[in-house]
Every structure is written in structure tokens, then in C-alpha cells.
Amino acid sequence: MNAEQIKQAYEIAKERYAAYGIDTDKVLDQLQNFHLSMHCWQADDVAGFEPNAGALTGGIQVNGNYPGKARNIDELRADILYAMSLIPGKHRLNLHEIYGDFGSTYVDRDQVTPEHFKSWIDWALEHDIKLDFNSTSFSHPKSGDLSLANPDKSIRDFWIEHSKRCREIANVIGEAQNDPCIMNTWVHDGSKDITVNRYLYRELLKDSLDQIFEHRYDWMKDCVESKVFGIGLESFTAGSNDFYTAYAAKNDMMITLDTGHFHPTESVADKVSSMLLFVPELMLHVSRPIRWDSDHVTIMDDPTMDLFSEIVRAGALNRVHYGLDYFDGTLNRIGAYVIGSRAAQKCMCRALLEPTESIRKDELADKKFQRLAMLEEAKALPWNAVYDMFCLKNNVPVGADFIGAVEKYEADVTSKR
Ligand code: RNT
Ligand code: ZN
Numbered sequence: 001m002n003a004e005q006i007k008q009a010y011e012i013a014k015e016r017y018a019a020y021g022i023d024t025d026k027v028l029d030q031l032q033n034f035h036l037s038m039h040c041w042q043a044d045d046v047a048g049f050e051p052n053a054g055a056l057t058g059g060i061q062v063n064g065n066y067p068g069k070a071r072n073i074d075e076l077r078a079d080i081l082y083a084m085s086l087i088p089g090k091h092r093l094n095l096h097e098i099y100g101d102f103g104s105t106y107v108d109r110d111q112v113t114p115e116h117f118k119s120w121i122d123w124a125l126e127h128d129i130k131l132d133f134n135s136t137s138f139s140h141p142k143s144g145d146l147s148l149a150n151p152d153k154s155i156r157d158f159w160i161e162h163s164k165r166c167r168e169i170a171n172v173i174g175e176a177q178n179d180p181c182i183m184n185t186w187v188h189d190g191s192k193d194i195t196v197n198r199y200l201y202r203e204l205l206k207d208s209l210d211q212i213f214e215h216r217y218d219w220m221k222d223c224v225e226s227k228v229f230g231i232g233l234e235s236f237t238a239g240s241n242d243f244y245t246a247y248a249a250k251n252d253m254m255i256t257l258d259t260g261h262f263h264p265t266e267s268v269a270d271k272v273s274s275m276l277l278f279v280p281e282l283m284l285h286v287s288r289p290i291r292w293d294s295d296h297v298t299i300m301d302d303p304t305m306d307l308f309s310e311i312v313r314a315g316a317l318n319r320v321h322y323g324l325d326y327f328d329g330t331l332n333r334i335g336a337y338v339i340g341s342r343a344a345q346k347c348m349c350r351a352l353l354e355p356t357e358s359i360r361k362d363e364l365a366d367k368k369f370q371r372l373a374m375l376e377e378a379k380a381l382p383w384n385a386v387y388d389m390f391c392l393k394n395n396v397p398v399g400a401d402f403i404g405a406v407e408k409y410e411a412d413v414t415s416k417r
Helices: 005-018 024-032 073-085 113-126 153-177 198-212 241-251 269-275 303-312 334-351 356-364 366-381 383-393 401-413
Strands: 036-039 092-094 132-134 181-185 220-225 256-257 282-286 321-324
Touching: 005 024, 024 334, 024 383, 036 073, 036 241, 036 334, 036 401, 073 241, 073 334, 092 113, 113 132, 113 153, 132 153, 153 220, 181 282, 198 241, 198 303, 220 241, 220 282, 220 303, 256 269, 269 303, 282 303, 303 334, 321 334, 334 383, 334 401, 356 366
Parallel strands: 036 092, 036 321, 092 132, 132 181, 181 220, 220 256, 256 282, 282 321
Antiparallel strands: none
């Protein structure tokens, strides 16, 4: 499609939406202000830059050996920038502690300092990218099955120290970028088989978290992420959904909803309105679970659509931070970034274009047929013309044109690694 056709299609869409009271120009502005937090770890299969990096542990797994993954900090940065150049709008980058600029020196997790993230801060400022952050409890000799909930005080203290340092780093990042850095705490702590110590582990986890979050910072915001189970930790997860929901509500903290961390038939979308009544904000890890937390590339599927619709319907657009969290090593990794990011944007685009007000009126008037009919009709309204226009306005490839751009980068760059 050429620019003229995209504009024509947009004008027609604009009229159709106007008939339902929706202003598509306003939706374009809202999309412009919709910032994803792109996870840095799709680029290199969650390896990071610790010089002695070993296997990925902590109940998570990457499959696939597609050639060309980023092998060092420069390659990862180049890949992220290229992916960003194919995604309309301005997006954040979500770092994990193991992606520090450690050079060839091994810095243990309880020794990490803001200094190790200085080059990231400079790079991000140079490219006008805001950063978010995560502590890393996996892939380390002290990870084991239990970190913050470990009955061994010395192990617990090690991870408490790590987490405190990560919060300090996040605060330094936030201050440098003049915008709070969102720091996520996820630990894998659990048990493969039946345990008789659930209470003890959760009591220890709570105590460790209380120590970690003792100090309040101005330039970072904390969020806590639950999980249903990890691989090799199937029988028990210390940081379950109930545990963290209660913890966050009690401490007025943010909750991270990873869409892969719930029972397959549980609706993550339905959690939004419940949780936002008790916690200030939400962080998302938008993923795609296939039977388990398989971290497939995000697509425009019903669960993601429902989740974004619920956020918009709750009027909570600005109370949510939109992180992505998937890692698939079986396909072009840059392409994976672009597909997942654009899918999230398309879901948001459609959610923003819903004629919610009139459907609400129907619902309140007990017009059940009309409500369902409009929800069905809304699916087929020309939302894609609005998204295409958004791409055009942002000077990024429209529609499938990004496929060729990803292929070109593969031919020129990643295939030569
Ligand atoms: C793991 C959690 C966690 C990680 C990242 C790498 O199940 O989803 O968020 O995926 O921190
Ligand atoms: Zn996650």
C-alpha cells in the first residue's frame, strides 16, 4: 500500500468510527503516548553478560538455536535499536541485572553497583530511551530452589543484598532519565515435590522482602511478580499470586501480571479491575503461554485483547506499565521483538477504538442482545487502517513491509555472527 492509499483507508475508517462516537485522531495521539517496555532478554536467550555465565536456571527455559543471537553488549544494543526502528512510537527498554556492563571482570551479584550500568545510562540518554530494571535470582551457583526464602540465612542475605543493590541501581537510572525506573522483583523460589514447609518459606520470603523494600526511593518504583510454577519446581511456588497480591496491597506496591503465570483457564484480564482497587499501579509482562509459561512471542490473541480492553474500560491506561516478557530462540529474534511489540500495540489500538460508552448504556438498560451485537461488530471495524496510519505517521514500515526489513538485517548483520 502506498501512503495515499493508507491515508484514504484511514479517512474511511475515521468516518465509520465517528458514527459510533469514536475520534480516531485522538486514538492516534493515545497510541503515540503508549510506551512499551521492551525486554532486553529476547535478543540473547536470557544469557546476559556475566563473563562466567552458565546455564539458564530458575525454572525458566529457552528453546531453539536460531543463528545470530547477540553475543555481547554492542550487538544487543544494535539489535534493540534496529527492532525499535521497525516499531512505531517510543519505547522503554527493560534490563536485567545480568546485562550489566561488566567487561571481562566477574562481579558477583552481591557486589553489583550503579557503575556497572553507567554505559547503559549514557547509551539510553543518547538514544532517548527510558530504562526499567530487574534483579536476577536465576542462573547463579546460589540460585538453587530457594533464594529469598532459603532457610540458610547466608544465602538469603546474599539475595537480599543483591536486591537492595538493584533497587539502588534502578534509582540511579531513574534519576538520570528524570523518570522513575520500574524495578521488578521475581524470584523462582519453590519446590519440585511436596513440601511440608510452605508457611516457613513464605514467612522467610515476606521477611526478606520487608528488608529489601525498607528504604523508599524517589526515582524508582517496585513491582512484585508471582508465578504459578516453574519447571523443576512444580509442586510449590513461594511467591504465588495470593502471596504477592496480599503483599502488594498491604504495602501499597505495584503488582506485575505476567500473562504466562496463571492457570491456563484463568483470565488475567479479569484481575485488572480487582487489583487496581487495592494497589496503585500494575506492571505487565505480556507473553503467550502455550500449555505452560512457555514464553512464546506475543501475538494479537484473545487473552491479550481482553487484557488491554479491561485496562481501557477501567480507565486505567496510565496506571499500567506495559512490559513484554517472552523468549523464543527458534526464530529470528529481531523479528520476534517486532511481531510481539506490534501485536501489543494493535491490541491497544483496538481496545481504544471500542465504542465502550454506547455499549455501557446498552448494558445498563439491560439490552443484552445489543451489547453482544456491538461487541461483535467492533471486532470487524477497520481498526487496522488506524494502526497503518500510526505506522505511516511514525515513519516505520506499514503492514508486512517490516518482514523484508528484518530479513535485510539478518542478511547484513546477524547471519554474519
Ligand atoms: C519468569 C518471569 C520473569 C522472567 C524475566 C527474565 O517466569 O516471567 O519475569 O521471565 O525476569
Ligand atoms: Zn515475567
